[in-house]
Amino acid sequence: MADRREMWKELGMDVDTHDGLCAALPVAFGDVYLSQKNRPEGMAFWDFVVSDIHGIRPAELLEAQKEGRKVFGTFCVFVPDEIVVAANGIVTGLCGGSQFWVPDGEKVLPKSTCPLVKASVGARLGRTCPFFRIADMYVGETTCDGKKKAYEILGEDVPMYIMDLPQMKRECDMLKWKDEIVAFAKKVEEFTGNTITPEKLDEAIRLINNKRKALARVFEARKNPDNIPISGTDALLVTQIAFFDDPARCAEMCNKLADELEERNRQGVSVFEKGTKRIMITGTPMAIPNWKLHHIVETSGAAVVCEEMCTGTRYFENLVEEGLGTLDEQYMALSKRYMKNNCACFTPNPGRVEDILRLAKEYHVDGVIDVNLKFCCLYDTEGYSVERALKEAGIPVLGIETDYDDGDSEQLRTRIGAFVEMLG
Amino acid sequence: MMHYIGIDIGSTCAKTVVLDPKQEIVLSFVLPTGWSSVDTAEEIRSRLCGAGYDPADNCCVSTGYGRVAVPYTQKAVTEITCHAKGAMLLHGSRDLTVIDIGGQDTKIIRVEDGQIKDFIMNDKCSAGTGRFLEVMANTLGLRPDDMCELARQGGGVSISSLCTVFAESEVISLIGRGEKKENIAFAVVDSIVKKVASQAKRLEDDSLVCLTGGLCESDYIRTALGRQLRTEVKAVAQGRYAGAVGAALCAAEVTKKR
Ligand code: SF4
Ligand code: SF4
Numbered sequence: 001m002a003d004r005r006e007m008w009k010e011l012g013m014d015v016d017t018h019d020g021l022c023a024a025l026p027v028a029f030g031d032v033y034l035s036q037k038n039r040p041e042g043m044a045f046w047d048f049v050v051s052d053i054h055g056i057r058p059a060e061l062l063e064a065q066k067e068g069r070k071v072f073g074t075f076c077v078f079v080p081d082e083i084v085v086a087a088n089g090i091v092t093g094l095c096g097g098s099q100f101w102v103p104d105g106e107k108v109l110p111k112s113t114c115p116l117v118k119a120s121v122g123a124r125l126g127r128t129c130p131f132f133r134i135a136d137m138y139v140g141e142t143t144c145d146g147k148k149k150a151y152e153i154l155g156e157d158v159p160m161y162i163m164d165l166p167q168m169k170r171e172c173d174m175l176k177w178k179d180e181i182v183a184f185a186k187k188v189e190e191f192t193g194n195t196i197t198p199e200k201l202d203e204a205i206r207l208i209n210n211k212r213k214a215l216a217r218v219f220e221a222r223k224n225p226d227n228i229p230i231s232g233t234d235a236l237l238v239t240q241i242a243f244f245d246d247p248a249r250c251a252e253m254c255n256k257l258a259d260e261l262e263e264r265n266r267q268g269v270s271v272f273e274k275g276t277k278r279i280m281i282t283g284t285p286m287a288i289p290n291w292k293l294h295h296i297v298e299t300s301g302a303a304v305v306c307e308e309m310c311t312g313t314r315y316f317e318n319l320v321e322e323g324l325g326t327l328d329e330q331y332m333a334l335s336k337r338y339m340k341n342n343c344a345c346f347t348p349n350p351g352r353v354e355d356i357l358r359l360a361k362e363y364h365v366d367g368v369i370d371v372n373l374k375f376c377c378l379y380d381t382e383g384y385s386v387e388r389a390l391k392e393a394g395i396p397v398l399g400i401e402t403d404y405d406d407g408d409s410e411q412l413r414t415r416i417g418a419f420v421e422m423l424g
Numbered sequence: 425m426m427h428y429i430g431i432d433i434g435s436t437c438a439k440t441v442v443l444d445p446k447q448e449i450v451l452s453f454v455l456p457t458g459w460s461s462v463d464t465a466e467e468i469r470s471r472l473c474g475a476g477y478d479p480a481d482n483c484c485v486s487t488g489y490g491r492v493a494v495p496y497t498q499k500a501v502t503e504i505t506c507h508a509k510g511a512m513l514l515h516g517s518r519d520l521t522v523i524d525i526g527g528q529d530t531k532i533i534r535v536e537d538g539q540i541k542d543f544i545m546n547d548k549c550s551a552g553t554g555r556f557l558e559v560m561a562n563t564l565g566l567r568p569d570d571m572c573e574l575a576r577q578g579g580g581v582s583i584s585s586l587c588t589v590f591a592e593s594e595v596i597s598l599i600g601r602g603e604k605k606e607n608i609a610f611a612v613v614d615s616i617v618k619k620v621a622s623q624a625k626r627l628e629d630d631s632l633v634c635l636t637g638g639l640c641e642s643d644y645i646r647t648a649l650g651r652q653l654r655t656e657v658k659a660v661a662q663g664r665y666a667g668a669v670g671a672a673l674c675a676a677e678v679t680k681k682r
Contacts, residue, residue, distance in 0.1 A: 396542075410489065411529065415545050418504030422540040 004055040007062070011133040018054075018128045021100050025053070025289065032233060032295045038271045040230055040264065042257035046237050049245070053288075057092075057244055058130040064090055065134070070192045073135030075120060076143055077310045077341060078165055080334050082320065083185045085204035085247070087194040092131050093243025094138065096120040097287030099404035101128065108153055109146075114375045115404040116287055117146040124154055131244065137191060139184070141165045143345040144378055161187055167346055169339060178335035185331070201330050205320045211247045212316040214254035215239065219313065221261035222305045225364040228278070229264035230257075231271045232304020233294040239311045240288035272303045277423045280363055282308040282356050282386065283371040284379045290404060293371055296412050302420045306363040308356050314341050344378040352382065353389045360395050366423050367396040369416070374403045396423060426679060427482045430671030431468055431497065432506065433457060433490030435527035436554070437638065438464045441668035442477050443676065447513060451475055452665050461490030469496060485675040487667050489528070498678050506670030507636055508533045508540050513669055514660045515634050523624060523649070523657070524637040524666070525616070527554045532624045544623050551586040552619030554639060559588055560612040563595050564605060571609045572642040578610030586619060613648060621652035634658040636666035 008015050029050055049056060061071050072084045073094040081091045096105075096119025105113070105122030123129035137159045140151035151160055163180050166173035185196055218238060221229050238257065242250050264270070279302045281293060286309065294304050307313065318340045321333040342351035360368060370386050372379040383399055390397040398419040402408055425445060432439040434457060442451040453471060457464050465486075472479055479496040486497035487506040494500070503526070511522040511533075518538040524531045530552050533543040550556050554568075561571040581603060585591045591612075598608050624633075633655055639645050640663035650657040662669070 411545070414489070414502050414504070414529075418502040418540075418543060418545075421502055421505045422543070 004052075004059075007059060008054070008130060011058075011130055012127060013130065013133060014127045017126065021098070021128060022054070024100070026051070028289060028291075032291045033237070036231055036233065036271070036298075038269070039234060040257060040260050042253070042260045043230075043234050043237075045253050045257075046234070046241055049241055050237070050289075054130050058134055060246070061090060061092065061131075061134050065136070070136045071134055072188070073131065073138045075138075075147060076141045077315055078141050078143065078338055078343070079139045079163060080181055080184070080338060081208050081247070082201060082204040082334060083181065083188050083196065085207060086196045086201040087185075087188045087192040089188060089192050089194075090246075092135060093287075094120060094123075094131060094135065095243070095285065095287035096123045096129070097240075097290035097404070099406075101126060102404060104128070109150060112375050113146045113150070114144075114284070114373045116285065116373055116376075117150050119287070119404065121150050121154060124157060137161060139163065142167075143343060144376070146375070165345070166339075169346060169351075174332075174335050174339055177339055178331050181331050181334050185327075196327070198325060198327050198330060201327060202322060202324065205330065205334075206322055207247050207251075209319045209322065211242065211251040211254070212319060214251040214258065215242060215316040217258035218254050218261060219306070219316070221258060221265055223363050224265045226274075227265050227268055227270045228272045228276065228303050228305065229261040229269065231294075231298055232279070232281070232307070233291060233298050236286060236291065236294050236304075236307060236311065237288075239307070239315060240286070242315065243288075243311075277302040277366040277420055278305045278364055279303065279420075280306040280308060280356075280360055280365040280368045281312075281371055282368060283383070284373040284376050285310040287311065292404075292406070292409070293369070293400070293402065293412070296409065296416055297369065297420075300413060300417045300420055302367075302416075302423070305365060306359055308352075308359050310341075310343070313355070313359060314343070344382040349382065353386055356386060357389065357393055357395075360390070360393070365395070367398065367419060369419070370397055370399045372401050374401055427477050428672040428675035428679070429472060429477060429479055429482055429484040430506070430510075430668040430673070430675060431465070431484065431486045431488075431494055432503065432665075432667035432671055433461050433464060433486065433488040433493065434503075434667070435489055436558075437527070437664075438468060438488070438490070439665050439668040440468050440472070441665050441672050442472070442475075442482075443669070443672040445676075447673070447676075449662065449665070449669070451477065452662065452668070454664070457490065461493035462495070464490070465494040465496075468494075483675040483679045485671040485678060487671040487674075499674065501671060501674045503667050504531055504533055504543050504545070505540065506667045506674065507531060508535050508670065509673045510666035510668070510670030511535075511634055511636050512538065513673060514636075514662055514666055515632065515658065517632050520632040520634055521624070521627060522666070523620060523633065523635050525552070525554055525557075525620060525635070525639040525645075526637050527558075529553055530620055530623065532620075532627055534627045542627060544626055546623065550588045551591075552616050552623065554637070556588050556591070556616055557612065557639075559592055560595055563592055564599070564608060564612075566605075566609070569642060572613055572639075572644050574606045575609040575613040575648075576606075576644045578604065578606035578608070581607040581611040583611045583615045586615070591615065613645060617645065617648045617652055621649060624653060632658060634660075634663070636663045638664045640664060
């Protein structure tokens with residue numbers, strides 16, 4: 001692995017503290033990932049990416065910046081990548097998924113903030129993540145209160161643009177989101193100095209759609225009721241990296257992986273023994289390197305076959321209409337696609353329960369784990385309707401609240417172990 | 425003749441049960457868990473051998489938080505499944521709600537027609553667990569079971585905080601104010617009972633409710649819990665062995681499968 005310390009220093013990072021993360025990550029990755037059996041060969045690409053996660057992609061982004069391209073960091077799947085790509089910009093996800101960054105976040109945020117927000121703010125202010133250093137502009141959105149207020153604090157340290165996401169799904173909200181996309185496009189044009197044309201936007205739409213289709217193919221292979229071609233732990237990593245990678249390469253690698261998974265399904269090559277219980281996880285997103293729950297489930301005798309979360313189906317489901325001739329039509333098409341996402345920040349939000357019941361069928365799940373990150377009021381509260389609907393449908397469900405730290409791992413093992421035993 | 429051994433290593437006590445093929449308890453004993461589950465497991469093994477039930481010749485299943493620390497176990501099963509199975513046998517019923525107030529966690533398990541339908545377990549905080557009771561009893565200079573009995577005579581005081589650390593300082597200030605011990609004991613028991621009852625209510629049902637685990641020997645806790653839940657809470661003499669009995673029943677299943 002190349003020595004990246006020079007690059008990190010130039011990025012103004014706290015390299016010594018960051019070394020702590022560099023030392024811990026390979027151990028965690030080895031325990032969770034490399035210890036798995038029967039992995040698809042295609043996962044070698046993602047193993048490689050993680051082995052130098054703060055090196056390879058950051059170096060690419062720095063190269064692009066040298067050519068005058070701008071990097072936009074985002075925190076939510078509502079921010080339309082297509083706009084940035086159409087203006088020759090690059091998008092990178094910025095969500096923090098490790099306890100490592102939480103203490104730095106807690107220096108400025110209330111302890112009762114969700115760990116995802118605390119880790120994201122901590123990664124910036126503690127200067128311990130290259131992606132947070134590289135991004136020229138952060139793009140936030142008005143989803144949950146924790147993020148809204150955190151953006152004000154981040155905005156003191158880095159250029160910040162906020163998109164005002166409606167919280168309902170009426171006709172006027174679709175139009176409102178379209179207006180927000182238009183305003184964002186203008187900002188991106190200014191910031192990059194490039195003009196967005198219908199041709200470029202259509203190209204960007206196709207590019208991002210292709211990435212979604214490729215991820216969907218990987219997930220499609222997980223629907224096979226008789227064979228589990230990939231562990232949930234591996235599939236989660238594929239989704240997590242998709243937020244950071246170049247969209248064309250992501251599509252290419254996912255398509256290759258999907259080829260292998262489809263072949264595995266034909267040959268009956270499974271990661272798990274026949275009869276292993278199939279679990280769907282629903283709830284708050286799992287930002288990299290948050291692999292905690294998947295690891296516990298898959299070392300407790302069950303397999304995760306689907307994630308109904310923003311690091312899962314909500315990231316790739318629904319495509320944007322292609323081939324539209326005017327920007328106006330394209331912006332509307334974007335608004336329509338994005339507003340199909342059923343995040344718990346909407347009210348009312350019956351679509352999420354419908355999605356969960358549909359996915360439970362499509363992926364032939366035996367049980368659902370509804371997880372929410374501690375202090376996420378939105379998903380915690382919505383858990384009530386989600387769990388009730390599942391019970392009514394006769395699908396066993398286990399509700400779990402957890403944090404990034406490992407203090408509750410043994411407890412979770414007992415609860416999840418008992419849940420798997422309960423499934424038979 | 426093959427016997428079935430169930431070992432339940434909890435955070436404070438390790439319970440062992442031997443069932444004969446007719447599911448009768450032929451041996452049961454409790455040991456403190458101590459610092460090392462591995463040492464405890466070894467001590468259990470020699471006691472079993474001494475009584476003529478060498479784990480090597482019989483089938484053994486372990487449960488409880490130290491379940492993976494038993495080297496000679498054939499299988500580790502979670503305490504939720506074991507408590508449910510054990511309670512079914514001890515109470516002779518296939519439809520019941522099991523409440524187990526354990527050392528570090530409290531479980532409420534709903535069993536319908538012999539199957540676990542749902543369960544609730546407190547999160548990592550120790551409110552509403554045996555640990556809470558133990559800490560408070562310590563502060564009062566009492567043994568936990570004495571405190572529970574003393575509570576019967578008290579009343580009129582309450583503790584508002586559910587967190588063990590804050591509740592402890594409440595207890596200390598009650599002592600400082602010169603409050604009678606029985607009233608403080610009442611407040612402690614009342615707080616844990618309310619917490620457990622509020623968890624149990626989430627499972628909504630009206631079948632047989634039974635209390636297992638060490639605390640089922642406290643008649644006062646059982647009645648106080650019944651009062652909160654507006655139903656009779658049952659307990660049996662061997663209730664504290666429910667987890668171990670369930671593990672032994674799992675051992676019988678493991679043998680059958682072979
Ligand atoms: S869960 Fe909601 S707020 Fe979070 S990334 Fe998804 S859509 Fe955005
Ligand atoms: S998990 Fe909940 S609280 Fe945390 S960032 Fe997402 S929506 Fe906000």
